[in-house]
Amino acid sequence: MRTKTNWTVMILITLGTILILFPLYMTITIALKTPEDMLASVFGLPKELHFENFTNAIRMTNFFNALGNSAMVTTATVVLTLLTNSLVAYAIARNMNRKFFKGLYFYFISAMFIPFPIIMLPLVKLTAGFNMTNLVGLTILHTVYALAFNVFVYVGYIKSIPVALEEAARVDGTSTWGTFWRIIFPIMAPINATVGILICLSTYNDFLLPLIIISDTDSYTLPLVQYIFQGQFNTDFNLAFASYLMAMLPMIIIYLFAQKWIINGITQGAVK
Amino acid sequence: MNKRLMPYYLMTVPAVVLFFVFLTLPALQGVYYSFTNWNGFGDNFDFIGFKNYINLLKDGNVGNAYWFTFKFAVVVTILINIFSLLIAMGLNARIKARNFLRGIYFLPNILSVLIVGYIFNYLFSNVFTIWGQNLGIEWLSTNILGSEQHAWIGIVVVAVWQGIAYNTILYLAGLQTIPQTLYEASNLDGANRWQEFWKITFPLIAPFFTINMVLAMKNSLMVFDQIVALTNGGPGRATQSISHLIYTGGFEGGEFAYQSANSVIYFILIATISIVQIRFLQRREGDM
Numbered sequence: 414m415r416t417k418t419n420w421t422v423m424i425l426i427t428l429g430t431i432l433i434l435f436p437l438y439m440t441i442t443i444a445l446k447t448p449e450d451m452l453a454s455v456f457g458l459p460k461e462l463h464f465e466n467f468t469n470a471i472r473m474t475n476f477f478n479a480l481g482n483s484a485m486v487t488t489a490t491v492v493l494t495l496l497t498n499s500l501v502a503y504a505i506a507r508n509m510n511r512k513f514f515k516g517l518y519f520y521f522i523s524a525m526f527i528p529f530p531i532i533m534l535p536l537v538k539l540t541a542g543f544n545m546t547n548l549v550g551l552t553i554l555h556t557v558y559a560l561a562f563n564v565f566v567y568v569g570y571i572k573s574i575p576v577a578l579e580e581a582a583r584v585d586g587t588s589t590w591g592t593f594w595r596i597i598f599p600i601m602a603p604i605n606a607t608v609g610i611l612i613c614l615s616t617y618n619d620f621l622l623p624l625i626i627i628s629d630t631d632s633y634t635l636p637l638v639q640y641i642f643q644g645q646f647n648t649d650f651n652l653a654f655a656s657y658l659m660a661m662l663p664m665i666i667i668y669l670f671a672q673k674w675i676i677n678g679i680t681q682g683a684v685k
Numbered sequence: 686m687n688k689r690l691m692p693y694y695l696m697t698v699p700a701v702v703l704f705f706v707f708l709t710l711p712a713l714q715g716v717y718y719s720f721t722n723w724n725g726f727g728d729n730f731d732f733i734g735f736k737n738y739i740n741l742l743k744d745g746n747v748g749n750a751y752w753f754t755f756k757f758a759v760v761v762t763i764l765i766n767i768f769s770l771l772i773a774m775g776l777n778a779r780i781k782a783r784n785f786l787r788g789i790y791f792l793p794n795i796l797s798v799l800i801v802g803y804i805f806n807y808l809f810s811n812v813f814t815i816w817g818q819n820l821g822i823e824w825l826s827t828n829i830l831g832s833e834q835h836a837w838i839g840i841v842v843v844a845v846w847q848g849i850a851y852n853t854i855l856y857l858a859g860l861q862t863i864p865q866t867l868y869e870a871s872n873l874d875g876a877n878r879w880q881e882f883w884k885i886t887f888p889l890i891a892p893f894f895t896i897n898m899v900l901a902m903k904n905s906l907m908v909f910d911q912i913v914a915l916t917n918g919g920p921g922r923a924t925q926s927i928s929h930l931i932y933t934g935g936f937e938g939g940e941f942a943y944q945s946a947n948s949v950i951y952f953i954l955i956a957t958i959s960i961v962q963i964r965f966l967q968r969r970e971g972d973m
Contacts, residue, residue: 418781419779423781430786455811455812497700500696500700517697521700524704528951528952532708534715534718553703560704618795618796657800665792665795675795676787
């Protein structure tokens with residue numbers, strides 16, 4: 414009974430994808446049209462492709478500068494997160510029977526319930542005082558704010574790695590640090606992939622943190638540029654949509670290539 | 686101190702320091718400022734006790750923001766969970782091109798909330814209105830984001846459109862943990878689809894239901910990007926969420942201390958709701 418394709422479900426699920434794809438179809442077609450084309454037909458395909466919308470948007474938003482900033486912050490945050498968050502989670506996971514580490518665990522994960530607005534106002538004063546209203550500051554803050562969730566996920570994973578491996582290494586004379594970097598960190602590859610993907614997405618798409626931290630226009634990330642751009646050129650939809658599309662494109666391309674991996678990673682992260 | 690333990694303590698130092706400086710400290714400062722009358726700039730301010738908190742209770746804008754946020758969060762949480770559970774069951778059924786379809790349904794989760802908001806902003810004002818006019822549906826013929834009564838529905842639509850993706854994947858993960866043999870057994874016993882769902886599927890994915898309810902609720906209580914992209918809190922203050930009020934009041938309105946007090950209340954509410962939700966739902970998990 415359950416071996417044949419369930420056509421009713423198949424049809425419903427396929428129809429449902431229209432709801433997902435329609436806004437994306439509109440984004441692509443509008444980005445390629447002119448205002449005159451839009452008057453003729455809002456929904457139709459563009460009669461001819463107007464790539465000058467993209468070149469104009471690139472010029473007006475200083476797109477490549479923002480893309481560079483976003484790419485830099487995202488890459489740095491992913492690397493820093495994987496190196497630091499896994500380390501502290503390891504120390505906690507292996508010493509959960511000790512009060513200090515157990516306390517630390519709950520101290521970290523309790524931050525999952527702190528809404529960002531409660532620290533938003535004092536944070537601006539703090540980062541200004543530390544000269545951190547730049548991309549480096551943004552990277553550090555992204556790394557710190559992800560810690561709560563990541564420690565939770567990492568500790569769950571590390572607990573499932575047998576301690577025997579480390580004991581064998583220790584008998585051979587490897588230090589605790591050496592054991593972590595040479596044995597545990599490589600074993601953590603699947604969970605590192607999950608955490609890396611989630612951090613990559615949330616950092617690249619984040620709007621509120623850069624909005625309050627970054628003041629210098631040269632350091633604007635992509636969402637921030639879209640925000641400013643929207644305010645200034647809200648009448649030219651074709652230009653605006655070209656710039657939206659370009660800002661979303663890097664993640665869409667990554668997703669096309671790593672789709673299965675991303676979904677599996679998130680599923681695994683959830684089950685832990 | 687035990688020599689063997691030393692490296693473990695050292696491993697925690699950078700994280701603890703950064704976490705304390707950039708999270709705990711600002712949170713404590715926020716609580717401190719909430720008892721002052723500081724406007725956010727300058728050096729002069731006085732300690733005024735609970736005055737901010739008392740004023741918050743009388744402030745219509747604040748009440749309005751809480752009402753909007755709660756109404757929004759409850760509706761979004763329910764809708765997201767219904768739709769994502771249905772979609773997850775569909776994606777878990779015997780269908781063709783499963784992985785491809787899963788890929789499409791997860792797509793909204795990788796897109797920027799702000800940009801998705803801008804795209805829908807255009808759809809609401811220039812596309813859905815055309816449908817409304819053509820189909821003769823009155824409430825759809827004008828931009829609903831411009832209507833004081835209906836603008837919040839527009840924000841719900843966008844939040845649900847995007848929020849479904851993540852919760853669907855979590856439900857899918859839950860559904861895959863259910864052994865097929867249970868369904869085979871219930872088939873032999875003559876259970877219908879409805880009984881199958883309530884007696885097998887739902888109880889077995891109860892932990893995922895808990896996670897999804899808590900996550901969806903927490904995320905929608907913090908709604909900010911969608912508001913900025915769709916209505917900026919308007920028309921009037923009809924769609925101003927709590928975080929949007931704290932942002933605009935605190936940074937643009939010179940209400941630094943006052944909005945700090947608002948943040949403290951906001952924090953207590955979110956923490957309480959999350960904890961109550963987890964307790965309540967986990968007890969139900971046990972009952973089933």
